[in-house]
Structures are given as C-alpha cells and as structure tokens.
Amino acid sequence: MALETWVMAHEPLLRVGFFVGVFMLVALWELVSPRRALSLTRRQRWSANLGMVLLNTVLVRVLFPTAAVGMAALGAERGWGLLNNFAVPFWLAVPLAVVAMDFVIWLQHVMVHAVPALWRLHRVHHADLDYDLTTGTRFHPLEIVLSMGIKFASIALLGAPVLAVVVFEVLLSACAMFNHGNIRLPERVDRVLRWFMVTPDMHRVHHSVEDDETNSNFGFNLAWWDRLFGTYRERPRAGQQGMRIGIRDHRDPHEVARLPGMLALPFRSAVDGYTINRRRWSDAPDPAP
DSSP states (O other), X not given: XXXXXXXXXXXXXXXXXXXXXXXHHHHHHHHHSBSSOOSSOHHHHHHHHHHHHHHHHHHHHHHOTTHHHHHHHHHHHHTOSXXXXXXXXXXXXXXXXXXXXXXXXXXXXXXXXXXXHHHHHHHHHHTOSSOSGGGGGOOOHHHHHHHHHHHHHHHHHHTOOHHHHHHHHHHXXXXXXXXXXXXXXXXXXXXXXXXXXXXXXXXHGGGBSSHHHHTSOOOSSBSHHHXXXXXXXXXOTTHHHHOOBSBTTBOOHHHHSSHHHHHHGGGSSOOTTOOOOOOOXXXXXXXXX
C-alpha cells in the first residue's frame, strides 16, 4: 500500500518528530502545573536519564538496523503471522495489532517484575528518586535488547502491518512520557481518562517504594489490562503527595541519578524473594523512615 510505503520510508523522522513534540509539550506542562515537588534538580537527573536514551538509541540502531518496521515488512513479504494468513481487512488489522502489541507489552512488564533476574534490569527504571517525563525513557540497555526481541517475536507471530507497528511505537513513546509526567490533571478528567488510558496519577502508584503498590498498574498505554487481570490500584495509601518514589534499598543519587551507577545497578545487591505477590498490606514490611 502507498500509505505503508510512505510511512516506512519516513519512520525515523516520524518517531523523532513525535518524540520531540510530546517531550516539549509535557516538559512545559510540568513547569506550569507540577503534581509533586522534585527532590533532585532536573539538570542532575535529566543528564543521566537522557544520556541513557541516547545510548539506547545508538545500541538499537546498531543491533537492529531495520527496527521493528523492518520485521513487519519482512513478515508481510513472507506471509508470517496470523493477520497475514487470514482475510482481515486492513482497517481492522491495524487496530487489532496495536491492541495486541499493547497487551504483549503489559505481559512483558508483569514478567520483568515477577522474575528476579529480570527485575535486576527493570529496577533501573524504578530507581529514579523522582517521577517526571524522563523517568519514562530510562531503561537499562539490556532490558531494551530484551524488549526488542519480544517485540520482534510478537510482530512476526501477529503479522502486524507496518502502519500498526509505527502507530504502536509512536503511541508507546508518547504515552510513556505522558503517564510518567509530573503533571496535574483535574480529578474529574483523570477519573474518566483512566478507564481508557493510563494517566500519570494512575501509573505513579506503580513507582511507589512499597512492594504491593509497585506490583500494580503495569499498563503504559491502555488501562484495560490492569482492571481485567486484577492488578489495578486506584491510589497509593499515602496519597499522591505523601508517597515515596523509587526503591527502598537504592536511595543514593550517585547510584541512581548518574549514568555509570545506573548501568551498574543490575549487578549490585541481591533480589532474593522479589516476585509478584498479592500479599495484604498488613503482611508487608514497614516502610523505611
């Protein structure tokens, strides 16, 4: 299709354009209407978080030069995947693939919390001492490689169209910056939006230092999965202003707010006993002072 050909040819520019546009919009929103006071300066955290983005971008382009759209194009050419083997109209195949890939990302997110070895990687994302749009971009390079492998496999199995992959990639990046934003939404707007998409107040609960709160609200884009599978939590016990962000045992800015410390974090300390759990708060350890 002409549209898919054009999208594939301009995919890098489209992704960069949307990333920069949403980043500037959310960053301005954070300045105008912040939800919480930050404990560290933006300069200190942003240099590390955005440095990780740059490193990961280079890594992905080196290891996966054709990116996810290349896998979608190859799948279409060779007839891989469900949607390439059934007579599904294009107008329906695109949203079906986007929703299915969002569910895969939700499952992946649950998995990196449930498996201690994978939590080692994912805790780089959670160790941020503050919560703003750059938190949504800080992932360890090894987790990025894992995520790309899962994404390639899901695209091949689904037979996702090129357009669906580009739409999903743009949505994933934009929503991650939005729902990690240190921004204030009117309560009524938040209450309605979180039935359809993940809002900042909804996802912020997931970044609490308390294990039972961290093991909730795994969604990035669509809010349905947490409600359907019983992992939805409306609010943190201490409230949005009183909750502590980060990981209880990793509070040193030299470790979690500098690029070398972030890269080394997966290889430090044990993670014994950390798995997804449904324990009651009365059984959880007391929060650190």
